[in-house]
Amino acid sequence: MKKYFIKTFGCQMNHSDSERIAAYLEDNKLKPASNPEKADVVVFNTCGVRQMAEDRVYGQIHNIRKKKQKTKIILTGCLANRKDVQKRLKDKVDLFFPINEFEKLENFVIGNSLEIENLKLKISAQKISHIQESIAYLSINPKYTNNFQAFVPIMTGCNNFCAYCVVPYARGREVSRPHQEIIKEIKALIKKGYQEITLLGQNVNSYHDSKINFSQLLKKVDAIPGNFRILFVSNHPKDVNDEMIETVTSCKKVCEYFHLPLQAGSDEVLRRMNRKYTAKDYLKIVNKIKKAFEKNKPGKLFSITSDIIVGFPGETKKQFEESAEMMRKAEYDMVYFGQFSPRPGTAAWKMKDNVSKTEKARREKYLNEILKKTTSENNKSHAGKTLEVLIEKEADEFYYGKTRTMKNVKIPATGKGLVGKILNVKIAKANAWNLEGKLN
Numbered sequence: 001m002k003k004y005f006i007k008t009f010g011c012q013m014n015h016s017d018s019e020r021i022a023a024y025l026e027d028n029k030l031k032p033a034s035n036p037e038k039a040d041v042v043v044f045n046t047c048g049v050r051q052m053a054e055d056r057v058y059g060q061i062h063n064i065r066k067k068k069q070k071t072k073i074i075l076t077g078c079l080a081n082r083k084d085v086q087k088r089l090k091d092k093v094d095l096f097f098p099i100n101e102f103e104k105l106e107n108f109v110i111g112n113s114l115e116i117e118n119l120k121l122k123i124s125a126q127k128i129s130h131i132q133e134s135i136a137y138l139s140i141n142p143k144y145t146n147n148f149q150a151f152v153p154i155m156t157g158c159n160n161f162c163a164y165c166v167v168p169y170a171r172g173r174e175v176s177r178p179h180q181e182i183i184k185e186i187k188a189l190i191k192k193g194y195q196e197i198t199l200l201g202q203n204v205n206s207y208h209d210s211k212i213n214f215s216q217l218l219k220k221v222d223a224i225p226g227n228f229r230i231l232f233v234s235n236h237p238k239d240v241n242d243e244m245i246e247t248v249t250s251c252k253k254v255c256e257y258f259h260l261p262l263q264a265g266s267d268e269v270l271r272r273m274n275r276k277y278t279a280k281d282y283l284k285i286v287n288k289i290k291k292a293f294e295k296n297k298p299g300k301l302f303s304i305t306s307d308i309i310v311g312f313p314g315e316t317k318k319q320f321e322e323s324a325e326m327m328r329k330a331e332y333d334m335v336y337f338g339q340f341s342p343r344p345g346t347a348a349w350k351m352k353d354n355v356s357k358t359e360k361a362r363r364e365k366y367l368n369e370i371l372k373k374t375t376s377e378n379n380k381s382h383a384g385k386t387l388e389v390l391i392e393k394e395a396d397e398f399y400y401g402k403t404r405t406m407k408n409v410k411i412p413a414t415g416k417g418l419v420g421k422i423l424n425v426k427i428a429k430a431n432a433w434n435l436e437g438k439l440n
Ligand code: SF4
Pocket: 158, 159, 160, 161, 162, 165, 166, 167, 168, 202, 203, 236
């Protein structure tokens, strides 16, 4: 029996795609291998956001080829469509398939006799004609890698063409999944006891399946009976409207957590990034979200997080200071920083990457200090409270979990079998980057 191994790099969307690729291969009678060396087929689901992640893929493919000539190597994800990558790896990779061209994988599986008795699972356009072909693969019943937290893709692709981003080239334009199919998948997960559902998409809040928008979808998910949490990533500020803010802050199962990527605090940098909002627009949204949480969930803690790129081409010290200023005003609970890295094929690839590595690192460190102050301050409000925590893992006699505000909590472990459960935890201590507490 043939065996497969999948190496996944990058974002949650890639992890979710890998769960569907695994299910497809297993439905075609391939078995999972414990490591790439034992596999007949190795799938690389790649990320093109940073050069470092890209280099790791080249290194690992080279190692497999050196050791085993016969292994079939398949490459998907962000790098699959890039001509320079295809040229570089043409003698090492057997198939390049962008995820929105899933039929290339099907044809490869059939053409290489990797399957035993398949075809029943060929996701042909006729069989699911109601779904656009580029997202037909999302209808595959995935092989979830976690038994209490699940990622459910609701859309894929992006129309925004932010100057630094590869997604619109790697995944194509936005396509939304039919809401009936999403609800069916979530209902089945809740029936199996899943505690946390994350709705996924490059731009979840521009979801539209021609009948309902993101807010309406969120209400439908919230109405599914059961005790579970709802999260969603990622948003674009330009698609956040009053209806969405009202829905997110009032739906009971939706966590009190809003991730809103800023990317830069300077209007000039935002314009060159092609982000389509100003710093003032952004801050207005943040303030509306805060007010709406206070109105709709009075007394409940909430958190706001973001993504910021430092050292975008041409970012002056003054423009950078505007990002710092925005961080002080927004008082974030977490920010995921990225030092600008030029990606081939994007608009920013042609811009002059004129902020040195040292200066990028300095800017990130500077912003991180601001973050430390706001998280320390915000975390204090959690101390002394009893909060719902989803226990995610147990290690070295501690449980590690997350509150509904997505704060990490460390708890002394008492007893076994609590991983995957939502439990009440009394928060005893608030640190800058995590909370400490005891089971109530
Ligand atoms: S919104 Fe911008 S950053 Fe996000 S996926 Fe689309 S192009 Fe990339």
